[in-house]
Amino acid sequence: MSIELKNEYGQIDISNDVIAQIAGGAAIECYGIVGMATKHQIRDGLTDILRKENFAKGVLVRQEDDDLVIDMYVIISYGTKISEVAYQVQSKVKYTVNQTLGMSVKAVNIFVQGVRVTNP
Numbered sequence: 001m002s003i004e005l006k007n008e009y010g011q012i013d014i015s016n017d018v019i020a021q022i023a024g025g026a027a028i029e030c031y032g033i034v035g036m037a038t039k040h041q042i043r044d045g046l047t048d049i050l051r052k053e054n055f056a057k058g059v060l061v062r063q064e065d066d067d068l069v070i071d072m073y074v075i076i077s078y079g080t081k082i083s084e085v086a087y088q089v090q091s092k093v094k095y096t097v098n099q100t101l102g103m104s105v106k107a108v109n110i111f112v113q114g115v116r117v118t119n120p
Contacts, residue, residue, distance in 0.1 A: 024055030026096035032085035037113035067106035086110040
């Protein structure tokens with residue numbers, strides 16, 4: 001599946017995996033994020049942190065009208081305020097996707113799949 005952009009020069013198709021990579025890369029840069037998790041973590045029973053090339057498994061992108069809705073499945077560092085980390089991720093992802101693709105993001109939904117203790 002892909003997102004379609006049309007302008008006076010023609011049509012551009014952007015894969016959902018590309019948008020997931022951009023959103024995942026922006027989220028990983030935020031303080032308090034340990035990594036991305038799979039969206040089926042509860043069913044799979046796994047709490048693996050996804051590597052950079054697999055961010056698409058932890059990010060779900062869908063298009064509603066001309067806006068994007070992004071669902072992100074993250075693992076947060078122990079001792080951080082979850083609401084603040086989620087807000088930071090939402091802001092950063094929304095800004096990065098808007099600047100990179102020129103598309104507006106309607107919502108960034110954060111699903112916390114786990115909390116990990118990180119080494120200082």
